[in-house]
Amino acid sequence: xxxxxxxxxxxxxxxxxxxxxxxxxxxxxxxxxxxxxxxxxxxxxxxxxxxxxxxxxxxxxxxxxxxxxxxxxxxxxxxxxxxxxxxxxxxxxxxxxxxxxxxxxxxxxxxxxxxxxxxxxxxxxxxxxxxxxxxxxxxxxxxxxxxxxxxxxxxxxxxxxxxxxxxxxxxxxxxxxxxxxxxxxxxxxxxxxxxxxxxxxxxxxxxxxxxxxxxxxxxxxxxxxxxxxxxxxxxxxxxxxxxxxxxxxxxxxxxxxxxxxxxxxxxxxxxxxxxxxxxxxxxxxxxxxxxxxxxxxxxxxxxxxxxxxxxxxxxxxxxxxxxxxxxxxxxxxxxxxxxxxxxxxxxxxxxxxxxxxxxxxxxxxxxxxxxxxxxxxxxxxxxxxxxxxxxx
Numbered sequence: 001x002x003x004x005x006x007x008x009x010x011x012x013x014x015x016x017x018x019x020x021x022x023x024x025x026x027x028x029x030x031x032x033x034x035x036x037x038x039x040x041x042x043x044x045x046x047x048x049x050x051x052x053x054x055x056x057x058x059x060x061x062x063x064x065x066x067x068x069x070x071x072x073x074x075x076x077x078x079x080x081x082x083x084x085x086x087x088x089x090x091x092x093x094x095x096x097x098x099x100x101x102x103x104x105x106x107x108x109x110x111x112x113x114x115x116x117x118x119x120x121x122x123x124x125x126x127x128x129x130x131x132x133x134x135x136x137x138x139x140x141x142x143x144x145x146x147x148x149x150x151x152x153x154x155x156x157x158x159x160x161x162x163x164x165x166x167x168x169x170x171x172x173x174x175x176x177x178x179x180x181x182x183x184x185x186x187x188x189x190x191x192x193x194x195x196x197x198x199x200x201x202x203x204x205x206x207x208x209x210x211x212x213x214x215x216x217x218x219x220x221x222x223x224x225x226x227x228x229x230x231x232x233x234x235x236x237x238x239x240x241x242x243x244x245x246x247x248x249x250x251x252x253x254x255x256x257x258x259x260x261x262x263x264x265x266x267x268x269x270x271x272x273x274x275x276x277x278x279x280x281x282x283x284x285x286x287x288x289x290x291x292x293x294x295x296x297x298x299x300x301x302x303x304x305x306x307x308x309x310x311x312x313x314x315x316x317x318x319x320x321x322x323x324x325x326x327x328x329x330x331x332x333x334x335x336x337x338x339x340x341x342x343x344x345x346x347x348x349x350x351x352x353x354x355x356x357x358x359x360x361x362x363x364x365x366x367x368x369x370x371x372x373x374x375x376x377x378x379x380x381x382x383x384x385x386x387x388x389x390x391x392x
Contacts, residue, residue, distance in 0.1 A: 026353040027065040027080070029058045035069050035078050038128045041121050042114035060142060063182060063348065068133060075133035076112065080126050084352045085181050086271070088120040088127050094270045095119045095129070097172055097243060104168035107266045109134040136254030136265025146288040149250050151260035152311040155289070159315025161264035162248055162285055166278045166320065169243045176241075176275035179205065181348045184246035184272040185340045186280055189333060190236050194229045195221065201343070208343060211350030211359060224371040228336045235329035236277055244281030246272030249288040272341070279322075279329045283337040286312060287370075291382075296369060304382040310389065327390045331383065335374035342367035 036053045052071065059066040066079040081091070095111045102108050111119050112130035121128045140147070149155040179185040179201055191197030198221060202209050245252075245267070252269045255262040290308045316322075322330065342362060349359040373379045386392075 026062065026355070027082070030055065030065050030067045030078060030080060034080075035067070038078065038121050038123070038130070039069075039071060039073075039076075042112060042118070042130060057141075061145065073112075077109065077131040077133055079129050079131075081129075082352060083122075083125050083127055085348065086127060088122060090177060090180075091120045091127060091129055093174060093177065094273060096174065097169075097270055097273055100172045101165070101168050101267075104171075106165060106168040107135065107264075108270075109266060109268070134254050134266035134268055136256060137258055137262070139255045139258060139262070140251035140253070143251055144294065145251055146249050146293060147251070148289055148292050148305055149308055149312075152307055153261045154250065154255070155308040155311035156315035157255075157263045158248070158250065158253060158285070158289070159312040159317075160319050161253065161267065161315075162245070162282065163316045163319035165245060165248075165267060166242070166281065172243045174243070174275065179340060179344065181207075181344055181352060182271070183341070183344050184274050184276070184284070185344075186236070186274075186276040188340055189229060189232050189280070189336065191233055194233065195226065201340075205347060207351035208347040211346050215363060220368060224368055224375075225336055225339060228332065228371075229339070232329070232332045232336065235325070235332050236280065238325055239277045239279055239329060241275055241277055243273055243275050244278060244284075245270065246274055246276070246281065246284065247288070248281065248285035277329075278320075279326050280333055280337060282316060283330055283334045287334060287337055291373075293366075293370065296365070296373065301376070301378060302373070303378045304385075306382070306385050309382070309385065313389070322390075324390075327392060331386055331392065334386075335371060335379070335383070338366065338370050342370070
């Protein structure tokens with residue numbers, strides 16, 4: 001396996017970009033020789049020479065390389081990360097969370113455990129993880145992330161499944177992971193002094209600080225976030241912290257069939273999981289799946305899918321009804337819930353893949369654009385719809 005200048009040798013495919021167009025991948029596809037090497041190391045003495053390894057599908061997701069693989073152990077999902085994105089310790093924590101969820105009956109794919117109980121394999125600047133193939137139909141696998149549900153029934157099913165996920169996640173006692181590249185966190189939103197917490201976050205991430213040297217984050221935060229964020233911490237502080245998924249959207253779920261009425265079959269990708277609150281996690285799920293953000297740059301105006309909003313929340317509350325306190329906190333956190341992940345994306349594009357164009361999209365279009373949309377006519381329409389729903 002050849003590793004050179006932070007990239008694995010091979011032809012870069014087209015993958016989903018930050019906008020609607022397919023773009024050249026930052027991370028070349030996994031090769032069969034590469035996968036064979038990782039499987040050999042993971043299986044140790046159990047590995048049988050001559051086993052056929054065949055890649056049947058390569059993921060179009062842009063921030064790592066992943067593939068479905070057919071081999072003597074059946075179908076496996078192999079994923080490669082750069083160590084600037086995922087350290088082995090963080091991946092092992094995700095795998096421990098996955099096992100906890102499985103122990104509670106949650107439909108999460110089994111992580112392959114190798115010799116000595118290891119679940120992460122390193123090669124130079126890269127780390128690998130291997131999962132059994134998830135059950136169900138991967139209906140959204142070629143759809144860009146954060147694209148809306150194709151049916152109200154899918155939204156309702158996703159809401160129900162998220163409530164069950166939250167119930168299963170209770171009791172996982174690991175502390176929160178500190179903010180980093182492509183991570184979800186709540187250190188600013190949950191702080192008593194958000195501007196101070198934001199400054200500390202930037203100071204603790206030198207690469208992020210460098211990425212923001214041409215930006216006036218302090219002024220942007222004061223204008224677009226501070227008034228909203230200031231009301232969030234006291235509300236979130238009244239809620240119990242627990243681990244959540246962190247990236248709940250249609251393409252991180254598999255489905256029981258291809259029908260518009262299908263139910264959720266399995267839950268994918270715990271890469272953004274962290275200790276936050278169920279309300280924070282539910283707000284992420286709604287924000288990422290009921291607004292077609294990719295249309296915002298094209299049209300300048302987008303509407304939330306209000307029936308899908310109700311379907312997702314109806315599904316969630318059919319399993320776990322939100323308290324009044326949780327509903328008030330949800331309304332407060334929803335317009336700003338993307339803040340910390342957006343900053344982690346800025347750091348990724350600046351320091352890992354060195355894409356100035358995507359850095360600007362992450363900052364202007366995502367960090368600021370989403371926050372400003374919630375103050376637009378359509379954003380206010382969504383917030384008033386939620387207030388009427390809960391009589392708040």
